[in-house]
Amino acid sequence: MREISLDRLRTLVAIVDLGSFAEAARALHLAPPTVSLHIADLESRVGGKLLSRTRGRIQPSTIGETLVERARRLLADAEQALEDVERQVQGLAGRVRLGASTGAIAQLLPQALETLGQRHPAIDLQVAVLTSQETLKKLVEGSLEIGLVALPQPQVKGLRIEPWRRDPVMAFLPARWECPAIVTSGWLATQPLILNDNTTRLSRLTSEWFASDGHQPRPRIQLNYNDAIKSLVAAGYGATLLPHEASTPLPDTRIVMRPLQPLLWRELGVAHRAGEVERSTQHVLDVLWGLSAG
Structure with missing residues (x-):
C-alpha cells in the first residue's frame, strides 16, 4: 500500500488554511501545477474528493476535514521529532x-x-x-x-x-574494638571479617593484599553492597576493607577508619x-x- 507523503499533506493543510491553491503555492514556494498534482495524488490515494469550491473559496469536503485533522497531528509530530533530534545533536537533551x-x-x-x-x-x-x-x-x-x-x-x-x-582502601572497624592506629594484614586476618564477594575486583585486591603477607582469612560473610557492609561493621559484626572517597562523608560514629600497611588503592x-x-x-x-x- 502506498504511503501518504508529508509534503502532500502539508499542501492540503495550506490550501485549507489559505482558501486558495495559488496562495498555498506561494506560501510553500511551489509551482501551481505542483500543488494541483499533490491534491490529485492524495485524492487518488484516498479514493474521494478532498476539496470543493464554495463562494470562491476552497473548502474541505467531509473526508477532507478528517484527513486535514489527522494531517495537522502528523505534521506537528514530525516537526517535534526533528526538534527533539536537533536538541540531541546539539547536546541539549x-x-x-x-x-x-x-x-x-x-x-x-x-x-x-x-x-x-x-x-x-x-x-x-x-x-x-x-x-x-x-x-x-x-x-x-x-x-x-x-x-x-x-x-x-x-x-x-x-x-x-x-x-x-584512585582512592585509598581503608580498614573500617567497629568503634568499640581496640584498634591499632595502622592496620596490618597480620592483625586484620585474626579479626572477624565482612568482605566483598569474590565476583568483584575489590575482592581480588583485598585477597592479594592479605596473601602478600601469607594470610588467607575466611570472612564471616561476603556481600556486594558497601552500605550494607558498613551497617554490619557499625553493629560490631566484623571489620572490612573498603575504598574511601575523599568527597564522601565520614562513616557512622560507631565505625572508625584506619589506614593500611602496606597501602592499598582502588x-x-x-x-x-x-x-x-x-x-x-x-x-x-x-x-x-x-x-x-x-
Missing part, C-alpha cells in the same frame, strides 16, 4: 546509559547526577548496576554509552578505557566506545572527569 558497581553508584554518582541536573537538566542518565566485565560487554554490544570499571583492564577493541579515580576507569562521541554523552563524561581524583 538525550539519553545516556551508564553501567557501574554498587559502590561507585552509591558514593560517586550522586555528585555527578546533581551536577548534571544543574548543567544539563534535559539529559536523562540511566544507570545500571553491573560488574566491570558486564559493563565492558554491554559497551561493546552498544547497550551502554559509558562505564565505570575497576582497573586494570585489558584493552578491548572498539573501546577507550582511561584512568579516572582504581577506577571510565570506558566508552572509541570514535566520535555524541554531545549528550560528552556532557556526562565532562561531569565525571570533574570528579576525578589522583
Whole structure:
C-alpha cells in the first residue's frame, strides 16, 4: 500500500488554511501545477474528493476535514521529532546509559547526577548496576554509552578505557574494638571479617593484599553492597576493607577508619566506545572527569 507523503499533506493543510491553491503555492514556494498534482495524488490515494469550491473559496469536503485533522497531528509530530533530534545533536537533551558497581553508584554518582541536573537538566542518565566485565560487554554490544570499571583492564577493541579515580582502601572497624592506629594484614586476618564477594575486583585486591603477607582469612560473610557492609561493621559484626572517597562523608560514629600497611588503592576507569562521541554523552563524561581524583 502506498504511503501518504508529508509534503502532500502539508499542501492540503495550506490550501485549507489559505482558501486558495495559488496562495498555498506561494506560501510553500511551489509551482501551481505542483500543488494541483499533490491534491490529485492524495485524492487518488484516498479514493474521494478532498476539496470543493464554495463562494470562491476552497473548502474541505467531509473526508477532507478528517484527513486535514489527522494531517495537522502528523505534521506537528514530525516537526517535534526533528526538534527533539536537533536538541540531541546539539547536546541539549538525550539519553545516556551508564553501567557501574554498587559502590561507585552509591558514593560517586550522586555528585555527578546533581551536577548534571544543574548543567544539563534535559539529559536523562540511566544507570545500571553491573560488574566491570558486564559493563565492558554491554559497551561493546552498544547497550551502554559509558562505564565505570575497576582497573586494570585489558584493552578491548572498539573501546577507550582511561584512568579516572584512585582512592585509598581503608580498614573500617567497629568503634568499640581496640584498634591499632595502622592496620596490618597480620592483625586484620585474626579479626572477624565482612568482605566483598569474590565476583568483584575489590575482592581480588583485598585477597592479594592479605596473601602478600601469607594470610588467607575466611570472612564471616561476603556481600556486594558497601552500605550494607558498613551497617554490619557499625553493629560490631566484623571489620572490612573498603575504598574511601575523599568527597564522601565520614562513616557512622560507631565505625572508625584506619589506614593500611602496606597501602592499598582502588582504581577506577571510565570506558566508552572509541570514535566520535555524541554531545549528550560528552556532557556526562565532562561531569565525571570533574570528579576525578589522583
